[in-house]
Amino acid sequence: MSFVEEYEPTKADSYRKRVVLDGEECSVDILDTAGQEDYSAIxxxxxxxxxxxICVFSITDVESFDATNEFREQILRVKNSDTNVPIVLVxxxxxxxxxxxxxxxxxxxxxxxxxxxxxxxxxxTRTNVDKVFYDLMRDVRRRKGGPLSGNGNVIDPSISDRKRRSARRSWKKHCTVL
Incomplete structure (x- = not known):
């Protein structure tokens, strides 16, 4: 498959992919909202x-960079969180x-x-595309009580063993990335 030069804006595309992250198989749901306001309730x-x-902007477009602030604010508002949400700025x-x-x-x-x-x-060129997703999935897994890093030796001490086991079972099922 080759790169498509002509830009076709999406409304909201979703993908499900099975991946192996640090030796652990999981299903990842990805929703590409493309920043569209048409479907704000959805x-x-x-x-x-x-x-x-993943808050993505084009390095060639200042407006898209400016829009990332609003996207982050929307995410934090809907998630009812001040800052503790796994986000990568891309x-x-x-x-x-x-x-x-x-x-x-x-x-x-x-x-x-x-x-x-x-x-x-x-x-x-696909430069760092996989890295973004894998780094974000590791962060989600860590926050859900899984290993902090790929070696599995460092664990967040604030999470009980029972919660950690439950989170690992949950993590193996799927991770949702937007």
């Missing part, structure tokens, strides 16, 4: 059920460096203020 329902979120189109309008420093500063990782990707 979007809020997906935000409520989402376990991890600058896409890293292959278009000559057209860059949002500096790495600007994006990194925003990510730091949110307390989240920042990763630059290219859908065209």
């Amino acid at each position: 979007r809020d329902n997906y935000y409520r059920s989402g376990e991890g979120f 600058g896409n189109k890293s292959d278009l460096t000559s057209e860059r309008m949002v500096s790495q420093a600007q994006a990194q500063q925003r990510a730091e203020s949110w307390g989240v990782p920042y990763i630059e990707t290219s859908a065209k």
Whole structure:
């Protein structure tokens, strides 16, 4: 399959994929909302059920970068959380460096203020695309009581053993990423 050059905006596409994360098989549900306002009620329902979120902007488009603040605020509002939601800020189109309008420093500063990782990707070259998803899934798993890192040796001490076992069973079933 090759990269499609013409942009076709999505309304809300969903995908389910089985992946192996650090030796553990799981099912991941991915919803691509493309930031559309047309379906805000539906979007809020997906935000409520989402376990991890990827806020994507184009490094060639300042407006898309500005919109990430609003997306994050919507997520936090719907999740009824101040900040404790797994989010990754992603600058896409890293292959278009000559057209860059949002500096790495600007994006990194925003990510730091949110307390989240920042990763630059290219859908065209697939640079860091898998990394974004796998890093986010690891964060979701960690927050649900699974291992903190791929080696499985570091565990969050604030979570009881019973909750941790329950979360591991839940984690093996699926993870929802928006």
